[in-house]
Amino acid sequence: GLERGAKNQFSTFSNFITTINQKKEGIGNRNSPTQLVIPNIKNVRDLPPICLDVRQKQRISIDTLPQELKAPVPPEPSLPIRTKTVKDFQDDVEKAKSSGDWKAVHDFYSTTFDSFLEINAAFKKDTNSPFNTIEDSGINAKFVNVVYDALLNTPQDVQKSVLKGIINGLLQEWKGPRTKDDLRAYCILLQNPQFSNTSTYVIYAHLLRQIAALTEADHHFLVHWSKKISQRRFKQLVDRLLQFISLRLFPAKPEEFPPMVKCTWWIPSATKVLALFNAANSLISPSVISYTDFYNSTLDHIDLMEEYHNWQCYGNSHRFSFCQYPFIISIAAKKVIIQRDSEQQMISIARQSLVDKVSRRQKPDMNMLFLNVKVRRTHLVSDSLDELARKKADLKKKLKVTFVGEAGLDMGGLTKEWFLLLIRQIFHPDYGMFTYHKDSHGALMGLAVYNSITLDIRFPPCCYKKLLSPPIVPCDHNTLVGICDVTLDDLFQIMPELAHGLSELLSYEGNVEEDFYSTFQVFQEEFGVIKSYNLKPNGDKIPVTNQNRKEYVQLYVDFLLNKSIYKQFAAFYYGFHSVCASYALLLLRPEEVEILVCGSPELDMSALQRSTQYEGYQKTDLTIRYFWDVVLGFSLDLQKKLLHFATGSDRVPVGGMADLNFKISKSETSTNWLPVAHTCFNQLCLPPYKNKKELKQKLIIGISNAEGFGLE
Numbered sequence: 001g002l003e004r005g006a007k008n009q010f011s012t013f014s015n016f017i018t019t020i021n022q023k024k025e026g027i028g029n030r031n032s033p034t035q036l037v038i039p040n041i042k043n044v045r046d047l048p049p050i051c052l053d054v055r056q057k058q059r060i061s062i063d064t065l066p067q068e069l070k071a072p073v074p075p076e077p078s079l080p081i082r083t084k085t086v087k088d089f090q091d092d093v094e095k096a097k098s099s100g101d102w103k104a105v106h107d108f109y110s111t112t113f114d115s116f117l118e119i120n121a122a123f124k125k126d127t128n129s130p131f132n133t134i135e136d137s138g139i140n141a142k143f144v145n146v147v148y149d150a151l152l153n154t155p156q157d158v159q160k161s162v163l164k165g166i167i168n169g170l171l172q173e174w175k176g177p178r179t180k181d182d183l184r185a186y187c188i189l190l191q192n193p194q195f196s197n198t199s200t201y202v203i204y205a206h207l208l209r210q211i212a213a214l215t216e217a218d219h220h221f222l223v224h225w226s227k228k229i230s231q232r233r234f235k236q237l238v239d240r241l242l243q244f245i246s247l248r249l250f251p252a253k254p255e256e257f258p259p260m261v262k263c264t265w266w267i268p269s270a271t272k273v274l275a276l277f278n279a280a281n282s283l284i285s286p287s288v289i290s291y292t293d294f295y296n297s298t299l300d301h302i303d304l305m306e307e308y309h310n311w312q313c314y315g316n317s318h319r320f321s322f323c324q325y326p327f328i329i330s331i332a333a334k335k336v337i338i339q340r341d342s343e344q345q346m347i348s349i350a351r352q353s354l355v356d357k358v359s360r361r362q363k364p365d366m367n368m369l370f371l372n373v374k375v376r377r378t379h380l381v382s383d384s385l386d387e388l389a390r391k392k393a394d395l396k397k398k399l400k401v402t403f404v405g406e407a408g409l410d411m412g413g414l415t416k417e418w419f420l421l422l423i424r425q426i427f428h429p430d431y432g433m434f435t436y437h438k439d440s441h442g443a444l445m446g447l448a449v450y451n452s453i454t455l456d457i458r459f460p461p462c463c464y465k466k467l468l469s470p471p472i473v474p475c476d477h478n479t480l481v482g483i484c485d486v487t488l489d490d491l492f493q494i495m496p497e498l499a500h501g502l503s504e505l506l507s508y509e510g511n512v513e514e515d516f517y518s519t520f521q522v523f524q525e526e527f528g529v530i531k532s533y534n535l536k537p538n539g540d541k542i543p544v545t546n547q548n549r550k551e552y553v554q555l556y557v558d559f560l561l562n563k564s565i566y567k568q569f570a571a572f573y574y575g576f577h578s579v580c581a582s583y584a585l586l587l588l589r590p591e592e593v594e595i596l597v598c599g600s601p602e603l604d605m606s607a608l609q610r611s612t613q614y615e616g617y618q619k620t621d622l623t624i625r626y627f628w629d630v631v632l633g634f635s636l637d638l639q640k641k642l643l644h645f646a647t648g649s650d651r652v653p654v655g656g657m658a659d660l661n662f663k664i665s666k667s668e669t670s671t672n673w674l675p676v677a678h679t680c681f682n683q684l685c686l687p688p689y690k691n692k693k694e695l696k697q698k699l700i701i702g703i704s705n706a707e708g709f710g711l712e
Contacts (some may be wrong), residue, residue: 298585413679416648442575454599468473616666
């Protein structure tokens with residue numbers, strides 16, 4: 001990277017770049033960078049939005065834009081003729097390494113990066129072709145990669161010449177719309193590995209600002225071109241942007257950067273450019289990188305609720321908030337936002353109940369502040385559903401569970417136990433509950449998210465897409481809910497055999513109409529009766545052919561996953577949102593809703609061991625060493641039983657095992673006693689057993705017979 005030499009060299013550039021918003025008073029020699037300043041660029045709040053206010057649920061879809069945008073296109077200036085090939089460049093580098101004479105390499109870099117025209121002259125696949133489509137950027141990616149891979153191993157003066165040339169390109173007077181050559185130059189400059197070094201951040205920031213300020217049509221091209229970048233380099237670009245944001249928020253050496261008040265546009269510009277790569281990533285399946293690779297864990301340490309409230313109050317107007325770009329917020333951070341939002345709703349509802357009671361001159365009762373659910377274990381499902389049906393007005397209050405005949409007080413543990421047992425019964429295949437009571441089920445799932453409880457359930461992924469369609473319940477009850485775009489991949493998760501058959505239909509090489517003899521009509525059994533449905537008007541008279549089979553498959557999948565279950569899923573949707581309604585849901589992807597609902601099924605007992613706290617024991621005590629030897633040797637089933645015994649749930653929360661705050665306390669009782677757990681506090685009370693065999697025996701008995709609560 002650029003060490004001390006580069007920083008000293010560019011102190012003068014940093015100084016004159018601070019005058020970036022001053023108007024140019026005179027232009028002298030255009031080859032002298034010290035006589036130029038960047039022209040006035042729009043304030044960041046005026047930049048065109050990369051996504052609309054997510055609360056409108058009308059985010060810009062890159063796919064909805066036409067293939068070729070009919071915007072006025074300025075003429076492309078003629079490019080200089082540059083004939084150096086990849087092989088020529090590699091030969092020059094090898095000669096320079098052996099001889100120590102870097103002049104040829106220096107000349108190439110200083111010329112190539114001196115202007116946007118020169119960048120195109122060097123890296124455009126064919127300087128005589130316009131390459132003005134979204135399908136082909138016209139960039140010689142191999143040459144770009146070779147040049148950048150060699151750059152950081154060249155002498156400092158070569159690297160400085162590149163940065164100096166980039167400054168020249170950024171400082172030119174922009175008039176009117178950008179050409180496709182300009183967009184190509186931006187795309188190439190973004191890949192410069194020098195921008196990983198903080199000493200280049202001033203230049204990098206101005207590059208990001210110019211890209212963020214491009215028109216929506218120009219962004220459209222950059223997004224489609226970016227999806228063609230290789231996975232490794234795409235990931236490097238994303239990581240570089242995330243690092244830039246992190247170090248601007250929490251600089252290791254604050255003196256390296258201008259004061260925050262003078263560069264408030266740095267983070268918004270970088271985030272908007274990151275949004276372009278996120279859009280590119282979502283355009284192809286499978287995506288280039290995982291959506292989690294866009295998470296910036298640094299944001300976990302800022303005031304998230306202030307970000308959330310700013311977004312709620314100002315939307316996508318003049319105040320930047322990371323909530324406008326939820327792809328950058330980690331699931332752990334989103335969980336915090338949802339938890340605190342739920343707590344505030346609980347407090348607000350409880351306060352209103354108290355005010356209503358006092359205003360009617362009635363005596364306040366502490367129970368009125370909670371959603372009190374009282375159930376018998378022998379009638380768990382019927383009692384629970386009766387309670388929820390009778391207390392719909394209290395669903396937004398803090399949940400408190402009482403098991404009839406048991407003395408346990410609900411400090412969180414009984415709630416977890418209730419959810420665990422109830423969900424297991426409701427989803428048992430022999431019970432049939434899910435078929436007929438989707439509204440109750442939706443309310444249960446909403447209660448779990450609202451009360452920060454993870455559930456041992458597994459829905460197909462499309463269910464979570466449908467739950468967020470839309471993420472806020474429409475005011476107009478005639479608006480369709482739970483309808484989303486579904487694909488054959490979604491059907492594979494639910495009906496793999498049918499999905500495989502439809503996939504075979506799509507790839508069939510013979511005559512579909514003659515060999516399959518199918519129409520746009522499907523049949524479904526309902527309560528023992530076969531019913532027929534047309535996938536489109538007069539579908540029973542329209543044969544499926546080689547030409548229309550894609551339409552047939554898409555309509556069939558849509559029928560199965562949307563239309564045929566609309567009434568049932570709408571009840572489930574309204575049940576979920578009756579409890580969990582929150583603007584915070586707009587921040588979530590369907591995959592993230594699943595994680596919040598279900599947690600993680602992966603048990604990492606070694607991670608739990610590392611994060612466990614002790615009371616009365618040291619981690620080196622013999623009893624503790626016996627305990628972990630036994631637990632790490634348990635089967636997965638016994639490990640889940642231990643987790644359920646100690647915490648009330650066998651699911652791992654969003655933040656992993658460390659988020660359990662698991663504690664082992666020393667029990668001063670006889671070693672003839674079994675272990676005891678306080679599930680409200682995720683605490684295991686362990687007597688000091690004399691040997692490993694006794695500990696294992698007592699622990700297995702305890703965790704295998706763990707139902708019911710009492711008071712000590």
